[in-house]
Amino acid sequence: MRRMILSLCLAALAWTPATAGPWPREEGRGFAALAWRGGAQAAGAYTSFYLDYGLGPRLTLGLDAGRARDGGGKAILFIQRAGTAGRFRQSWQLGLGARNRAAVLTPGLSLGLGFGDARRSGWLTADAVAPIGADGATDLKLDLTAGLSHPDGRKSILQLQSGRMGDDLPFAKLEASVALPLGRRTSLTLGAFRGLGDNDERGVAIGLWQRF
Template sequence: MFAGTASAGPWPRDKGKVFMSLSLESDREGNSYTGLYSEYGLTARNTLGFELGYTNVGETSVMIWLQRRLDSGEGANRLTYSTGFGAFLRNGEAFPTGQAGIAWGRGFEKFPGGGWVTVEAKIKVAGKQQTVVYVENLTRTEAVFLTPEVTTKIEATLGLRPTDSMMFINQLRLEDRRDAAFSAKLATSLVYDWQGLTKLELGVITPVSGPGETALKAGTWVEF
């Protein structure tokens, strides 16, 4: 079961299985983020992840993480924790990054076709940035696509599967950044199963409070 868009969530990938997602997020100010996300099932309890990101406002990032299942695999509830390390490149300078997270989730069948709910909390810390956080001439909106020194996120996801070929995903994103005010966003996506292994995603991300602009998201998922 998918645990949200581009997120391992609390369901480890099956051993030897691969999941990949390529997505583009762009706001109405023309700022964008392109991300490549992948998961690989190492064992029944461990999933290895890789993320590569690029923004049009001057940053490239990479992150490798390991997720471990904490629950026994029995019952409805799932619980995992994860740790990761990486770096980002901005204006020719490289900065290290690290992250840690914990996720809970469970599936349900009361809705026709079934669904799932997850809550994931994550903290990400970057190396001390000697240069200013904002590249010259960037607005506050553009800066949210750049990595701050400390970010804390909580994401709550509700996914519904009304048909075998369609998923409807709502995600509330809460984010506290050292370089900006607290923000809340609602991300809504429709995912369509196309030709078996491939899924197409189209969604909109709407600010509820704090900085940010409405953004569109498009992507494709592949698993094998």
């Protein structure tokens, strides 16, 4: 049972980039994120790399890649188109690549709401993806995120990660992190996560954000 839970959580980490969310990247601008997540179980360590670049007013091109210590991993190239839905921002995403050396198609939908003023602002997002394997098997992943931007440039983020792989039981995990500015375009990210319900996984996350 413990090994099954670990494999589910490892899959969840493999699905979780520093997503663009429903807001498109500005044309000609880009964002890259490198992160490592690990816990008490050495096999659960995972390194991820995320990159996106604004192609136009509504289009963003990106790469979502990662590799686990046990050799599993993914590399998915995606295109995202953003729009509006009343007060909310929305985007549709379609990715194509490989996960654990098997082809995968990843349609996704994001919804977001920004709030705040000139001193302090925040955002709420819901990001859903449904990876489809070559055999037609479909997984589900839903991340709910709340973020707050502070006057000194820090960002506080709380995220609920949940999903279901095939016929396995659903899983959920809570991760809290902070992004600390190292310069005008670079931030250090520090966080901690733990499983909810029967999932007893817990660990830390460290990474770098770079805007260009």
